[in-house]
Each structure stands twice: as structure tokens, then as C-alpha cells.
Amino acid sequence: MKAEGDRNLDTAREQDRQWRGASRRPAEVIAPARCAHLRVDPRGYPIIAVIPQHPGREDYGSLSEQRKLVLATFDLCAVCATPLRDELRWQVTFDDELQHMGEQPRFSEAPVHEVCALYAAQVCPFVSSPYARLGDPMRKGQRRPDTLVIAGFDRTAEVVGHDSELQVGEGILMFEMAGLGRTHRLVGADDARAAYEAALGDDAPMVLDDAERRLIDILCAPTPEGEDAGGVMAGAAWLIGAAFCPQIRRVQAMKRFAQARDDFYFQVAANALLQPDLMQDWESIDDPCIAAASSWLRTRQRLPAVLEQWQRDGARRVRDVNGRRPRIATTAGAPPRDDAAIRRRKAAEAALRKGRRKKR
Template sequence: MKHLAVDRRGYPVIATVSRGPQEVDFGSISERRKLALAAFDWCAVCGLLFGDELRWQVVLEEGPLPSVVISGEAPVHEVCALYAAQVCPYLFSPRSRLGDEARKGMVRDAVVRFAGFESTHAVFAHESGLQPGVHTLHFEHRGQADEFSYREAGEIRERFAEALAREQELPVSDCENVLVRLFNRLDDGGEGDVVTGAALAAGAAFAKDIFKLQGLKAFQGKSYPTVAGVLLKGTEQEIREFSAASQDEAFSAVGPWVLERAGNFPVALQRWRSRGQGMVSRGRPRLPDGPGRSVAKNASCPCGSGRKARRCHPAGIPAG
């Protein structure tokens, strides 16, 4: 948890909560941030990657769980689930009640049950049953492998200590470290918008109804599907050139991340990228005009001839 930003009171700000430059709303979950978590396969509490660990989720069912469990909450590490159970007011006390507008007054179940799953099989936008017209991100989990339950948080302190002792820091590449750092800061003027944009560029833009998600209208109508096409079908050189030319730190990092994870994308992101294969033609990045650079298909040739680049210098002007 040391990498997490803290609010003015010194409390760690977990990955899914809404935040702005001036304040953090611990009672509000950001769909924008959930989208980034799903795309990069990060934990909803600590905002770090899962690796081979189980994905833990609060479950409401009693008895044996079905083979497929769907939840509107993003999954977490086991140690993060145990941490949340001790610090979240709603999970901590059997007498607690929710205070948000949609579920105000809802009392916590007498027994809280967490289940650990082998994989997040799919992530999709779904219209909320509590708020018609509002779409939220839902996570489909499969392969239950473990679980724990409790009435009072004190019952799980020993398990928390054991999980904490087993924790090992996973190696993180330089480009993913940039994305994690940007995602967890508080001073970006929004709810992790820079990394949400990077998630859309990595392939989340191809997910069905994704721009219907609460809070994503600000991204609709922009060039994210086009940029995602570059990161989906561009060559390695085109992707690297696109990232190098970007003025946005998150976009500069997401290109190398896509190349680094090729063939090993998180399941949800791979599904979105597969859907995108039939939605875009081969991508080609728009780069600044100049010697040795390719230019947009219908742009004027940088040689100054006045002709279109594809007619005059289709291969670009050699450097020098």
C-alpha cells in the first residue's frame, strides 16, 4: 500500500474511488478507473497487477457458487480483500449501512463472504438495475478456488497477517510502472483520466457499449478507436514512433506496454482487441510532418511540391 497516494487525513486512497484535484470521495466508485483496472489487470484496492494470484470478490450467494459469478465490483488481491474488510466501514461492522444515493440505508449481510477465482473471464458494460439508463462495468469470474467469510472483522486478522507475510513484490516493467504511477496520483485533475485514455487506446475502445459507461461520455467522439487501431494493427515500428511522438506520458507508455504484453494480454483486454479486429482496417499513426517521417494519406507532401504525399513521396522523404 506504500505506493498509494494519501488524502489530507493521511488515509490511503484505494484504486477505484473517485478523486479530483481537491478531494477524494471514498463513497463513490469511478467507472473510468474500473475500466483502466480491467484493461491492465490491476487490483481494485492497491492498483497493482495480479500476476498469477486469485481474483477475490465479495459474493452475496449462500451455499455452492455457480460456475460463473458476475459482479459490478472490480476484483482484488487476497491481502487487499482482507485489508478492506478491516478498514471499510461497510465491510467492517455487521450494523453498517450504505450511504450512496442508489443504495442508501442498505444493511450489510450478517456474514460477509469473499471468494477467490482463477480468472476474470470477461468484463462488459451493463445497464444498472438500480439506476435505469446508467451503465456500469461488470466482471465475470470463473474457477472458484478459495473463500473466506466472517461476521466481525476481528475474525480474519490472523489470516490477514499470514497473507501479508506471503506477499511478494511482482516485477513491474518501466512502462507499466509509469501507468501505475499516473493512475494512483491525485493531481491529474480528474479520475485517472490519463490512464483511462491509455486503456481505451490499448483496446478498451472496442468493447461493446463502452462509451455508455457512467463518466465516459467525455471520451466519446474523440479519436480513441482510431488510436486503438494503431496499437492493434500497426507494426512495431509504427507503434514505437506513435508513442515517441506523443506529448502524453500515458500514451507514451502504453505503446511499449502493448508491445511488451503481445501474446499475453489480460483476458478482458484480449477479448476487446479481438472484437476490434473486425472493426478497423490496418492502423497507421499520424506523425508530425518532416524528413524521414510518414504522413497522413491525404496530407500535402512535406517536400513542398503541393501534391499529396501518397502521390509524391509515398515512402516518405528520406532523412538528410
């Protein structure tokens, strides 16, 4: 009989074997059409929307909180930066983690399209290895996961600032997801590749309107000064409503906006709520980020649910000089009961339970 240490070693070797070859060189992988505009680093890795990307110092091991705020505000995919629209929104989990996260699980990552999640699992070193990107508890080696569970949700229920569990005193944005619709359980490189190829077959280029195109062009390129555009775009996001994101001031990366003189970003955002006509003037302003964000805002038929919620929260917090609150268009109220979504969620949960039993 083998000692426990040997058994663990055997399991680890088996996991290594299953995931060997999971991370392929980007040149070997056909990119989804919707990722075609992403710049690549000198090794050919796509520079995905959510990572810190000062030119030459792209950091695949980190998430930019400023970029997460921009993605939340404009409801964009954290890989390709195009809109999530009514597609399922996907998050990466490991093993049976999802079953212990409650009905509306919270993630420190911004959601992505299905094809983008599976593409990242092919080419990004930090998604493709099931051991990577697991944060400090994992790196301390308590447990090695062997299954990558990629979960698709109907909607982003809420985005809030929250104290980080990994770094004391360091606030981060959390994305609360609702309506689990489908999952991919990937137990090795072959699975991951097959799932990606199937999703790629269904992929179509994303049709963008002018305002969306402008936002994405700015976000995916360095600024004219040669800096990561995440910072300036986060500033524009504050002005059109991200200033009202709950507990946003706990997020240290927002210091520059939260501690601006006279609370400039919050005050301007409040004025924009009180006098929406102001925003029209912003569209011809010199700052390309503010101009693009305002024209995006004006041309939406319906705001993304997260931004709409922030604006509603904001309207409760601000008053004009006469003590009046802003009047904003409210489409508030609980979303209608969606029986199809409930059926999909139950099926997805049942599939997860089945997968767990099989593994034992």
C-alpha cells in the same frame, strides 16, 4: 416468546457486537508491502486505485468507471494498482449471495489481491462494515447481512458495459469472474483481523518492470494539472484496445471518449490494430499516459486475457481502406482443462455450503 421485531433487534445487536472494532484507524494497521506506494488522505486512509480521487475530494463511497476501465485493461488490482498476475482475484460478497450468482458471477467491482481485500476490510470504512457499500436495496433496510464472504477466482472471464440496476440510464462496467478457488467467510471483527494477519504474513512486495511502474506511478498520483489521473489513463486505455470493450458506450462516464469528434478514440484504436507499428511512435509521444500505455503493450509477452479478447473483438469490427481486417496474433481458443482448478472450485463451493448449514 419474543415478537419478531424484538428478535430482529436482538440479531442486529449481535451483529453490531461481532463487527464492533472491525474498522480500525489506518495508523493501527500495518499495510501490505504492495500498498506502500498509495497516497493517504488527511485522516490517513489509503487512496485506493478504484475510487474517484480528485485531490482533496477522494470519494470512498464511489467507484470510478474510468478507473475500472484502466484496471481491466492493464489487469491491475483495484486496491493497490499493481498487476494481478497469476494470483487469485478476489471479490467481496455477503451471506449466501455467491450461491445465487451462477457459475461465472458478475460484479460491479474490479477484482483485488487477497491481501488487499483483507486490508481494505481492516481500514476502509466502506468495506469494513458489513452494512456499508451495499447499494440502495440494502440501505432501504430489507435485510442486514452478517457474513462477509470474500471469494477468490482463477480469472477474469470478461469485462463488459452494462445498464446499472441501481441507477436507471447509468451504465457501468461489470467484471465476470470464473473458477472460484477459495473463500474467506468472515463473521466478525476477530475473524477479519485473523485472516488479514495470516495473509500479511505471506505478502511480498510486487516486483514490477519499468512499463508497469510507469503506469502505476501515473495512475496513483494526480495529473500535473492537479486532476484525478483516471480520466487521462482511461483515454490511453481506449487507444490500446478498451475502445472494443463490449457495450462500452453504454457507460456514461466514457462519454468523453465515445462521443469524441470523428470517433477519434475508436478510430485511433482501429488504426493501431491495423498498423501495430504505429504504436512504437506513440512511445515517444508527449502524452505520458499514451507513451506509458504503448510501451507497456509492446513489452508484454502475453496480454491479459480481457484485453486480448477486446482486441480480437475489435479485429472483427474494423477494416482498412482495402477492406482487409487486421491480423492480430491469436492465442484464441478455450483454455486447457485445469483439473487442479476444478478441484479447488469444488472444495470452495463445498466449504461455502458447509458454512451455510452451520449457521442455521
